[in-house]
Amino acid sequence: MNTKNLMLMAILVAVGAALYLVIPGYGEGMKPDFMLTMMFIGIFLFPDVRSVFLLGATTGVLSGIFTSFPGGFLPNIIDKFITAFIIFAIIVLLKKLSRKLVVSTAIACIGTILSGTIFLSAAIYVIGANVPFGLLFVTVVLPAVAMNGAVFFIIYPIITNLLKRTSFKTALSN
Template identity: 35%
Template sequence: MKLRNNIFTALLLAIGFILHQITPGILGGMKFDFLLSFIFISLLINDTFKNAMLTALLGGLLSALTTTFPGGQIPNIIDKLFTCITLFAVIKYIRCFNLNFFIVALIGGLGTLLSGTIFLLSAVFITGTPIPVKTLIITVVIPTSLINGIGAVFIYGAIKKALKISGIIID
């Protein structure tokens, strides 16, 4: 993996980290995880397994640093790892089709749903939750999935256009 690809991934995750940091916690300490949109964009632009693992580990650590969920540090790392591996496989399969905005929105939405569900289930097993899991899925995970699905389309479009204009080629 080339250094410029690692730097690009780190830059995307830094932007997502800042958005994740300034997002306030809501019901039960859960917060909308906008870092996920940038994780998905990183996987879409650079779809190598090494990048998926780098993105999973960095994304999990950055999410763990900013979590407001009680005991959410380990579940954040677990969910990013499983989500990135799963989406890596999905993206590799989808690459044989035309990558359009609908597919990007689907990856953003379903990836967020998968990530949120894994996070909550691992949090239940590790620390327990102050609010029922079903309530958290309905009030936090599903709305975040919709927002991240739409947001991923705009972010992906802007990043692809910026890369094209600047002449940067990510291999």
């Protein structure tokens, strides 16, 4: 694994964490997880098992630390880890098609829905949280899908254009 790639992945996760901290919550203090968006960008750029493992693990731990959801540390780790590998599988299956902005944005939106579903399920079944799945899905996950999709649609082309001018070895440079 290349040190420059590790540094770029760390920057993506750090930007996601900073966005997560500065974005105000809505509803009962819930907020969209922009670390998830940055994790998806990292997976698109570095679609290999080791990178996906690192992105999923670090994003999960940081999301767990910063979560405002009671008892949300473990569900965040479970959610990010599983979501990272499912999105990785989708990207590998759709190889050339996933390079198109509309398709990659759709994959990020699917990943956000998947992440929210896994998080709420883990919160209910693993830690025994007494929360209404349907209500939280509609009021928190669906708005997060819209916000993460819009942010991904704006940020991903900027990052890819910047990386084309550098010596980083990403999936886009192949």
